[in-house]
Amino acid sequence: MANFNEDFLQTIWKYQYFDKNSLETTTGERIEIKKIGFHNFHEGPDFLEAHIKIGKLEYHGHVEIHKYASEWNQHEHQEDSRYNSVILHVVWQHDKEMLRQDQTILPTLELKGRVFLDVLRNYERLITKSSELLCADELPDVPDILKFSMIEKALVERLEKKSILILDSLAQTNNDWEETAYRWLFQCFGFKTNAIPMGKVGSSVPYKVLQRLSFQQRSLEAILFGQAGLLEGETSDEYVLDLHQEYLFQRQKFGLKFACHAHEWKMMGVRPSNFPCIRLAQLVQVLRQNPNLFSTVLHELDNFQNFKKIFAINLPSYWQEHYRFAKKAEKTTTKGLSKDSLFHLAINFVVPLWYTYGKYLQEPEWKEKCIDFLQTIPAENNYILRKFKAVNWPVQHAFDSQGMLGLFHNYCSQKKCLDCKIGQNIIKPQKMGRPEKKRKFG
Template sequence: MREDFLHYLWKFKKFDLLNLKTVQGEVITIIKTGDYLELSGPDFFNAHIKIGNQKWAGNVEIHLKSSDWYLHNHEKDPSYTNVILHVVWENDTPIFREDNTEIPVLVLQDYVAKEVVDNYQSLLSPKTWISCEKQIKDIDYFVLKSWQERLFFERLERKSKFIHELLEETNQDWEAVLFCLLAKNFGLNTNGTSFLQISKAIPFSIIRKESFEIENLEALLFGTAGLLDSDKEDLYFEDLKFRYYYLLHKYQLEKTIVFPVQFFKLRPDNFPTIRLSQLAGLYHKHQNLFSKIIELKSLKSVYELFNISASLYWQNHYQFDKESPRKAKVLSKSFLDLIVVNTIIPLQFAYSFMMGEEISENLIDFMNEVAPEKNAIIDKFTLFGIKAQTAFESQTLLELKNEYCNKKSCLNCALGIELLKNNSN
């Protein structure tokens, strides 16, 4: 038994409302269960309850055991002085106010039908990948779609926290924040942390100043990544190395140590050399990139803006001093789809929120143009009858799995609540 189940029972009145009595024997009539705000303090605020012949307006606190009141030190917290009813599953000790009057107690298990408890325990079975895997395909379409919208924006809100941290670090420079986000996501999972460190190590003011020479941008990025530390008989390598140390001296920068970039087990097109060169190419081609990205509203416009490739040297190289067959190292559509999901949409969401603009529908429409991610979680949902057709849907399924299913938070999930409601009818 978990406390969130008791919150669910109280909020949706899933118990016998006609015969309620306190443990002291007084009849209880619930006029209003109160507002479930999930804030610090009592669980339900501004409840209206009649106990015996007296009507009360105040707060309701819920615990598995009445002794949890003392375990959580509520007797010392003034925010609990207005509690008018203590709802518990088990009453193991009386609870008193500061004036020594006993707080009325309702033992909820005396009024909950067995099938309601059985449905709850079945939903939280620990032996399944997700608790509702046998039932999720039968969820009402409108309930599912409404919940997906909520999940989508919860996911964006979580991603926004990182953006706000970057804003603090960059003195509210949105262009610098974008550079950090792009660098991190150009590095993908393997080199994302290293690329982020690289972007933070180079003041964005220098990226602005040097963007007119792509060799200087590559020198800064490759040098900071530690890719110019060795000696090679390669003219381009030697040129970048010379430029790097010249730029360190010019801007009085100290050489920064970052996590070593990785090549192992990466497809050649994802080698850090190629991705850093493409990032340099992007900033060489576009000044004021942030303002352009904020205005993007379609996948086609993304493909046009990011129509760049690695520099000329990398057309026939993947690593320094090792020639390979010539190939234009352009940004693929699948890679740009990831940039939309992980950089462009979160950035637009965070910026619009700070500007007080409402663009929710635009973001959903944008994401519905993008193909869904392909990973084990999305594949598993497909097996249970929930197939993601777009990135909007795949993102919501990832949020559902990671933030609700994995945490067994079914009673905070609209799908779990819907299933409990249906099974209890």
């Protein structure tokens, strides 16, 4: 059993899945573990602030984990001052004596022959499976509360990533939450496929400019379509010609810098209802109805029904007959936001904005509000979520689906089972009796 990485040994140390009777260093000094330390997920030793008694002396410092002792030098720890405070080197196999930077011998504990056999077997059985969900067969035996906890953890990590983007935007706008919320809305309206060009358009026009023009639909359309590069090229369409003239005037008036060109928008494989012209036309209506967007989302929204009212829009007659400029559609439709679009915006616009706002103000109740809100939104339906459904893990609402997406992308697909509470539960010993009565791997 040597087919494992360092993270497996970190788990063994973290949960003490080894026989601790008569522990000794490789030089024969008795070891007593009083405190394992805090798992460090950043640079530096693996476990910080440990408390270990070696021989007759008690030490407070750090613990470093390696598969082979010689990796200490391979990783150049002997030249790194951060490792001078390592009080115990925990390895699978002690293949060579290691020295600290000051040339003192590094106390080493060899785990080979001490790790519980059922832990090794459970881990080997888990990682050798070919399924994308390695834990699929064991999931029925995993407590529901643990699965819920892992979904919540993956969801919060997903929100943390999005909060970094929002906080970056907040810094760029001198802590203007209205401007930040407006820019975030544009990016979310790109619906992944066109998030980048849509973000460019939002960042290129100050929100205060659009607020001033909130009662002038023609001016709003001209600015957004013009900045998007969608008024370029020759045409005989009077509506386009009129918008182009208005855009030239407004662009000069407000000193707008061109945002992007028409070729930057992706059209291949995109449904007509998701064409950039339609999305920008919808944005115009949303901004007209909500001139103080962030305040509205913050103070007038507490459930999904209110959200639908805020985003209930109908497009002008031109866009009821067109999906793009100068080309009539076969059917006439109001082209309001579809249910799926509303779900997408509630999940990806509102929730990350609330979460980031709470994080910024250090008000944890916003996190709870996000979780409650997600539980009122239906779950998405895609090929990833169908994998969880196939192994009888219900996907009941957006809290589940968002957590499962985070779980799949950040853990399952990367085979990070040992960082997952579910994986940790699967590899643990079946019985937590006295260590000396457990079978060991030799």
